[in-house]
Amino acid sequence: MLNRRKFLQVSTLSAPLLSIKNIFNNTAAQTKPIVVSTWADGIQVNNEAWKILSTQGRALDAVEKGARYIEGTQNCCIGLGGYPDRDGVVTLDSCIMDEHANCGSVGAIEQIKHPVSVARKIMETTPHIMLVGEGAQKFALENGFKKEPPVLSNDAKKAYHEWLKKSQYKPEINIENKKGNGPFAPNFFDDGSVNHDTMGLVALDASGNMSGAVTTSGMAYKIHGRVGDSPIIGAGLFVDNEVGAATSSGMGEEVMRICGTHLVVEYMRQGFSPETACRKAIERIINRDREKAKTLQVGFLALNKKGQYGAFAVQKGFVFSVKSNGEEKVYPSKYVFDLGAT
Numbered sequence: 001m002l003n004r005r006k007f008l009q010v011s012t013l014s015a016p017l018l019s020i021k022n023i024f025n026n027t028a029a030q031t032k033p034i035v036v037s038t039w040a041d042g043i044q045v046n047n048e049a050w051k052i053l054s055t056q057g058r059a060l061d062a063v064e065k066g067a068r069y070i071e072g073t074q075n076c077c078i079g080l081g082g083y084p085d086r087d088g089v090v091t092l093d094s095c096i097m098d099e100h101a102n103c104g105s106v107g108a109i110e111q112i113k114h115p116v117s118v119a120r121k122i123m124e125t126t127p128h129i130m131l132v133g134e135g136a137q138k139f140a141l142e143n144g145f146k147k148e149p150p151v152l153s154n155d156a157k158k159a160y161h162e163w164l165k166k167s168q169y170k171p172e173i174n175i176e177n178k179k180g181n182g183p184f185a186p187n188f189f190d191d192g193s194v195n196h197d198t199m200g201l202v203a204l205d206a207s208g209n210m211s212g213a214v215t216t217s218g219m220a221y222k223i224h225g226r227v228g229d230s231p232i233i234g235a236g237l238f239v240d241n242e243v244g245a246a247t248s249s250g251m252g253e254e255v256m257r258i259c260g261t262h263l264v265v266e267y268m269r270q271g272f273s274p275e276t277a278c279r280k281a282i283e284r285i286i287n288r289d290r291e292k293a294k295t296l297q298v299g300f301l302a303l304n305k306k307g308q309y310g311a312f313a314v315q316k317g318f319v320f321s322v323k324s325n326g327e328e329k330v331y332p333s334k335y336v337f338d339l340g341a342t
């Protein structure tokens with residue numbers, strides 16, 4: 001018979017073993033390499049990442065390449081082509097995380113084209129994880145990044161001047177899906193358009209290692225200096241090489257309140273599928289304040305160590321892109337509310 005002391009010993013020892021067993025005690029083969037990205041323009045981002053993944057490259061290099069691609073594209077609402085804050089300034093947030101839990105991050109950086117690479121530089125060359133604002137820009141310039149002129153893209157200029165008429169700070173559901181003129185208008189939506197400001201991608205490489213990256217101009221017309229979930233490790237991105245990885249899009253404040261992507265990964269550690277893990281994190285947001293949740297959008301996207309993926313959102317309208325050897329596709333995420341906001 002187990003006495004109490006023995007029982008405690010056994011249960012502490014077996015807890016990690018049980019959870020590892022939950023994740024790996026499945027005969028399904030691992031799908032690798034694979035990359036998944038938020039939104040429909042993740043298709044192009046995945047294709048860039050695929051150039052690395054398909055040649056036995058490292059997931060870290062793949063996610064950086066994917067993020068750099070979208071940052072470098074004019075008028076796509078991400079990076080310097082993104083929407084400005086309420087003062088008319090574009091400030092960028094980004095982070096990156098590898099299979100060893102190394103991570104780097106920049107918040108509210110201005111006039112730097114590739115914040116994801118600044119984040120990687122911080123990760124690889126400093127004892128820190130996150131630099132913000134002027135300090136982040138100074139670090140970037142000292143490390144060979146060039147300062148770009150502060151020019152708003154035509155789309156952003158038009159939208160900003162429209163917003164200035166009322167200057168109302170009112171986050172909108174699925175502003176990401178509203179009509180835009182960017183080069184990524186997918187055939188996915190009825191109106192054939194997409195307009196979002198955040199790209200999050202996570203990948204599993206041929207060696208079985210995982211990494212992720214997020215890059216964004218953040219919520220449009222935010223207060224100058226506001227930093228969202230995207231560059232916060234555990235909120236906009238989390239990678240645990242034993243379990244899986246997750247990223248988010250939507251109202252950053254709600255993601256930050258629940259440490260969203262960390263929560264998703266922890267649910268996967270408990271044995272839940274990526275989709276169920278995302279659903280449970282979304283339910284956490286909704287259960288906190290159901291009426292408020294009806295007014296906002298958050299979507300989580302997750303990939304586990306076996307290459308299984310899934311997503312879940314508060315509202316209809318969140319979509320994600322997948323690329324592997326067998327698949328290249330945009331999927332609609334499941335959701336809780338269909339309030340006709342897409």
Ligand code: SD4
Pocket residue numbers: 176196197198216217218219227228229230248249250251252253
């Ligand atoms: C933010 N999560 O800054 C970002 C916004 C976003 O698609 O995801 N937009 O809160």
